[in-house]
Amino acid sequence: MEHLSPPVLTPALATQLAHIALEGIAREYPNHPGHVLADATDLRHPRQLHPAFYGCFDWHSAVHTHWQLVRLLRLLPTLPEATAIRAALDAHLTPANLAVEADYFAEPGRRNFERPYGWAWLLKLAEEFLMWDDLDAHRWLAALTPLTTVIVERYLEFLPRLTYPIRSGVHSNTAFGLTFALDYAVATNHTPLQRLITDRSLDYYAADCDAPAAWEPGGYDFLSPSLVEADLMRRVLPVQQFSAWLAAFLPTLAAGGPPQLLTPVTVSDRSDGQIVHLDGLNLSRAWCMWGIAAVLPPTDERCQILLAAADRHAQAGMAGIGSGNYMGEHWLGSFALAMLGYAPEGR
Numbered sequence: 001m002e003h004l005s006p007p008v009l010t011p012a013l014a015t016q017l018a019h020i021a022l023e024g025i026a027r028e029y030p031n032h033p034g035h036v037l038a039d040a041t042d043l044r045h046p047r048q049l050h051p052a053f054y055g056c057f058d059w060h061s062a063v064h065t066h067w068q069l070v071r072l073l074r075l076l077p078t079l080p081e082a083t084a085i086r087a088a089l090d091a092h093l094t095p096a097n098l099a100v101e102a103d104y105f106a107e108p109g110r111r112n113f114e115r116p117y118g119w120a121w122l123l124k125l126a127e128e129f130l131m132w133d134d135l136d137a138h139r140w141l142a143a144l145t146p147l148t149t150v151i152v153e154r155y156l157e158f159l160p161r162l163t164y165p166i167r168s169g170v171h172s173n174t175a176f177g178l179t180f181a182l183d184y185a186v187a188t189n190h191t192p193l194q195r196l197i198t199d200r201s202l203d204y205y206a207a208d209c210d211a212p213a214a215w216e217p218g219g220y221d222f223l224s225p226s227l228v229e230a231d232l233m234r235r236v237l238p239v240q241q242f243s244a245w246l247a248a249f250l251p252t253l254a255a256g257g258p259p260q261l262l263t264p265v266t267v268s269d270r271s272d273g274q275i276v277h278l279d280g281l282n283l284s285r286a287w288c289m290w291g292i293a294a295v296l297p298p299t300d301e302r303c304q305i306l307l308a309a310a311d312r313h314a315q316a317g318m319a320g321i322g323s324g325n326y327m328g329e330h331w332l333g334s335f336a337l338a339m340l341g342y343a344p345e346g347r
């Protein structure tokens with residue numbers, strides 16, 4: 001089967017992503033704070049609420065844009081923007097700033113703030129630091145630890161209470177929130193978190209079959225409900241069990257279906273903050289399909305179908321990078337960089 005060439009992280013692309021991210025994390029407005037006002041005195045500016053993560057329109061985008069900068073610096077330490085990135089991270093990720101961030105979660109009415117999407121990205125940021133043997137990274141990780149601890153405690157407290165998973169294509173999606181948290185739990189050997197996520201994943205999804213993937217995408221999706229679920233289940237099931245689970249979950253995949261799931265989506269208006277989510281859908285679909293294909297035998301017909309579809313989605317998703325429209329630009333670079341981390345090598 002003929003494939004498009006997967007995108008790669010070139011120095012030029014890295015520089016472009018670095019400039020977008022550096023501008024974004026320092027841009028306080030426009031802002032969508034998600035801040036519940038406790039009373040008439042609780043009206044505060046974004047930088048007062050979140051001295052580390054006040055930019056990029058909302059808290060979760062600020063978090064994953066910091067992850068974007070950290071990953072760029074880890075992968076390409078001689079990037080021309082390296083000095084500027086270190087200076088920006090130094091300014092934002094101070095112990096004092098991150099103590100305010102951690103304390104925010106302890107305030108009344110913050111129990112569900114950024115649950116689970118922002119939680120997941122915060123743990124992804126911590127995981128990135130863990131993979132990097134760098135003196136600055138060690139210092140930033142130490143400063144982040146009080147907030148990371150809060151987020152882990154939130155997962156441990158919340159998941160036993162979540163009776164039913166949320167299967168949306170946006171921030172509330174349970175499978176996505178569990179995926180990044182599980183990666184963190186494995187990386188840190190956090191056995192209670194890993195065990196809880198595995199158990200709840202099986203509770204929520206083990207019996208799923210005949211996913212309504214032909215109904216995808218939703219008009220504002222940046223996640224595929226079916227693919228993020230499969231991407232989680234490949235992590236918690238042994239390979240042979242996962243292969244059988246996938247056959248029941250997406251029974252037409254081996255025959256090249258459903259086409260709605262395997263065809264890149266069209267983005268009609270990148271200035272619309274909701275419609276531009278679909279650029280992110282192309283990118284996240286690609287990384288899910290690459291991840292799922294990676295655990296299937298190369299001789300499995302579904303493997304080649306997924307690889308070809310992932311390449312198409314990756315190319316389509318990269319079209320939205322650097323569009324100049326802030327509503328997509330402030331977050332899409334993170335999705336592109338995450339996707340590139342899943343791209344298979346040697347094809």
